[in-house]
Amino acid sequence: MTGGRGKGAVKNTTTALMPADERKAGKRKAPVGRSSIPKAKKEKKADKDPNKPKRPPSAFFVFLEEFRITFKKENPNVKAVSAVGKAAGEKWKSMSEEDKAPYEAKARKRKADYEKQMKDYNKKQETSANGVADDEDAEEANDEENEASGEDGEEEDDDDED
DNA sequence: TTTTTGATTGTTTGC
């Protein structure tokens, strides 16, 4: 048994909740051929592009950030991240779309920002691809600082167009 | 000491 590190955080409860339907393939193991067998899930060495913008958190992740704080407050003894994830997942499913709305709205914003960053990132790639690439001082100075400082946002505001 | 693992869902991305 070495399976599951000693932690055994999940225990047999998995069968109780069951990941909906194993979601994709039970987990994200089994590197088929997407890339080339990722030795490590996370970039332990950052040999990739540290400048590459990370993927924006989904609505669930946005909710998870907040849920973590609440969960920890009510369960200061629980330190297993898996427990928080499970609880969050259950609550997320019991939540109505209206409740998820603010989280989705935020996620949308993050995504928009992510696209912007990716655009800049791609630009840099081309620049460096040209060979010169010497000075990347330009760096992203863009940044926005908007929403963050806006602090008003919260709660949907996007209303965008639909 | 360092790295991985565990658990969740959603989004992204590569083929």
Added chain:
DNA sequence: GCAAACAATCAAAAA
């Protein structure tokens, strides 16, 4: 279009 990777988190366990 599908399937897998990856996003945060954090403490414990393993190497």
